[in-house]
Amino acid sequence: MPAPVLDLVPQLPPATRERLESAGIDLSNGYPSWPERPTDLKLAASVRAGAREHKDPGLRADPSKKNLFGAAKQVINLSQHLGTEIVGLQLSQLNDAQKDELALLIAERTVVFFRDQDLTPQAQRDLGAYFGEVEVHPSAPQVPGLPGVSIIWDRLTGTNDNGFRNPFGTQDWHTDLTHEKQPPGITHLHNDTIPEVGGDTYWASGYSAYDKLSPAFRNIIDGLSAVYRSAHSYPNPDDPNGERIPIERTHPLVRIHPVTGWKSLFANRKYTLRIVGLEPAESKAILDYLFDLYERTLDIQVRFKWSPRTSALWDNRVSIHAAVYDYEGKAPRHGTRVSSLAEIPYFDAKAPSRRTALGLDKPEDFEPKKPRVY
Ligand SMILES: O=C(O)CCC(=O)C(=O)O
Numbered sequence: 001m002p003a004p005v006l007d008l009v010p011q012l013p014p015a016t017r018e019r020l021e022s023a024g025i026d027l028s029n030g031y032p033s034w035p036e037r038p039t040d041l042k043l044a045a046s047v048r049a050g051a052r053e054h055k056d057p058g059l060r061a062d063p064s065k066k067n068l069f070g071a072a073k074q075v076i077n078l079s080q081h082l083g084t085e086i087v088g089l090q091l092s093q094l095n096d097a098q099k100d101e102l103a104l105l106i107a108e109r110t111v112v113f114f115r116d117q118d119l120t121p122q123a124q125r126d127l128g129a130y131f132g133e134v135e136v137h138p139s140a141p142q143v144p145g146l147p148g149v150s151i152i153w154d155r156l157t158g159t160n161d162n163g164f165r166n167p168f169g170t171q172d173w174h175t176d177l178t179h180e181k182q183p184p185g186i187t188h189l190h191n192d193t194i195p196e197v198g199g200d201t202y203w204a205s206g207y208s209a210y211d212k213l214s215p216a217f218r219n220i221i222d223g224l225s226a227v228y229r230s231a232h233s234y235p236n237p238d239d240p241n242g243e244r245i246p247i248e249r250t251h252p253l254v255r256i257h258p259v260t261g262w263k264s265l266f267a268n269r270k271y272t273l274r275i276v277g278l279e280p281a282e283s284k285a286i287l288d289y290l291f292d293l294y295e296r297t298l299d300i301q302v303r304f305k306w307s308p309r310t311s312a313l314w315d316n317r318v319s320i321h322a323a324v325y326d327y328e329g330k331a332p333r334h335g336t337r338v339s340s341l342a343e344i345p346y347f348d349a350k351a352p353s354r355r356t357a358l359g360l361d362k363p364e365d366f367e368p369k370k371p372r373v374y
């Protein structure tokens with residue numbers, strides 16, 4: 001299939017163009033570039049089907065994080081359960097000890113922010129490569145000359161029908177690339193251009209969603225597997241002109257983060273299709289409950305207001321996220337992103353939840369809730 005032609009150089013926001021050009025990105029063949037697309041589903045599914053060794057840098061970190069925190073001007077926790085902003089550090093200048101500690105911090109706090117970054121797309125890719133093998137999407141738009149640096153920009157839909165009634169797709173709560181055999185751990189989005197008003201992003205904690213469940217309910221979902229579907233679809237090799245179909249993969253519904261050792265819910269409404277082994281109605285009832293809990297429980301979420309040249313690094317193993325499309329494409333918002341593939345998701349019945357590991361459980365957390373009396 002030929003790569004779509006969509007030359008958007010003239011539409012690049014000025015700050016974005018300046019960032020790309022001063023980093024030596026060649027825009028003479030257009031922007032973005034599209035990878036050689038797989039011709040069919042089998043090829044797309046095989047792109048990263050092999051087993052990769054993943055050694056998480058967070059496992060090497062000094063638990064006190066003294067190298068990272070000692071060099072920062074300020075460390076601000078944005079909510080109890082997730083979200084930390086680090087002030088006064090440049091991501092492009094971190095040493096290895098600081099990168100290891102950052103990987104640990106992201107594992108613990110789910111999403112970490114750095115404002116006022118001077119970050120080339122090349123430096124962003126190098127940092128991603130430190131965290132794990134950089135994901136090169138088989139069919140998503142990328143920065144020319146830099147496979148693995150993909151682009152978040154609503155102009156890339158190639159259609160103009162996104163708006164108030166039809167938000168950009170990233171507004172749906174989701175986790176990235178859950179259909180991969182080794183889905184991403186850390187994803188790093190650097191937004192070089194941000195509207196003056198709007199364009200915030202939400203994250204919700206999978207650790208805390210799991211912690212919200214009663215022990216009896218945890219027993220029901222612990223050890224179950226679910227099927228995860230890809231966002232992109234591909235022609236079936238046996239029927240190249242027929243309907244395009246997505247990739248499907250099975251993973252545990254509750255997974256363990258290899259660095260923290262904590263259990264996390266691993267479900268998202270956009271891509272988790274069904275629980276293996278259950279009747280369709282049972283699967284739907286349980287998944288709908290889990291999605292609702294995850295998406296609607298405000299105390300396990302953080303909403304972040306960006307400023308230009310800000311980086312967010314989040315852990316896709318233990319979170320869902322959603323981008324608010326209230327600027328409706330009227331003001332430019334442009335970012336580059338790099339995802340680092342991690343381990344094959346796994347479950348361990350003996351692993352603790354986050355609250356248990358941190359000693360935060362209270363006896364009443366384990367009693368059935370009493371009905372509220374007003
Ligand atoms: O635009 C955003 O804030 C987030 C978009 C998103 O879903 C992603 O980068 O994976």
Ligand SMILES: [Fe+2]
Binds near residue numbers: 170174175176321
């Ligand atoms: Fe996403």
